[in-house]
Amino acid sequence: MMKLGRLNHIGVATPSLEKSIAYYRDVMGATKIHEPFDLPAQGVKVCFVDTPGEGGTAGTQIELIEPFDESSPITAFIAKNPAGGQHHMCYEVPDILEAKAWFEAKGARVLGEPRIGAHGTPIFFVHPKDMNGVLTEIMETPKEAH
Ligand SMILES: CC[C@H](C(=O)O)C(=O)SCCNC(=O)CCNC(=O)[C@H](O)C(C)(C)COP(=O)(O)OP(=O)(O)OC[C@H]1O[C@@H](n2cnc3c(N)ncnc32)[C@H](O)[C@@H]1OP(=O)(O)O
Ligand SMILES: [Co+2]
DSSP states (O other): OOOOOOEEEEEEEOSOHHHHHHHHHHTSOOSOBOOOEEEGGGTEEEEEEEOOOGGGOOOOEEEEEEESSTTOTTHHHHHHSTTOEEEEEEEEESOHHHHHHHHHHTTOOEEEEEEEOTTSSEEEEEOGGGTTTOOEEEEEOOGGGO
16 A cells, blocks of 8 residues: 655646746735746746745645746646646655556556656656546655655
């Protein structure tokens, strides 16, 4: 049985990181907005916004993602949702290969091989049609978090 880990982030696609950063800062009152960065290998520009956890623990994050270029995997999503929107959910697991085997054994479509994601650890995606309509990212928990 795979053991589901914490919700690491909620991916929110946007046509403009700049506008979305201003929204989380000025409307949502986010106190910690990380430095945006490019992730061309995954076809996105990224900005993490922290949401507070309980009693000083780390909460989850909003992962703002903008297409890096026309070939981005989120270009089609933005074309369908010009204002952007909730794109994926990312959960942590202790062992990415064990998790990949788990989902494949369940008959779910794992999209590609594990690759390094925005937190610098291996990730993969499971097709939304096999996950109750939710594009699901699985991420190996960063070692320092163990
Ligand atoms: C990895 C870096 C970073 C990190 O956190 O580390 C990120 O998270 S980057 C996030 C961007 N990267 C990805 O999303 C990679 C995985 N995604 C894909 O491979 C595609 O987006 C895919 C296969 C999920 C969808 O492909 P496409 O956009 O071409 O759309 P389709 O017409 O093929 O979609 C088929 C079917 O799925 C529905 N769909 C599409 N996207 C989503 C979504 N985000 N959530 C829920 N459902 C989605 C789409 O509506 C189609 O449904 P249908 O009923 O057939 O119309
Ligand atoms: Co993500």
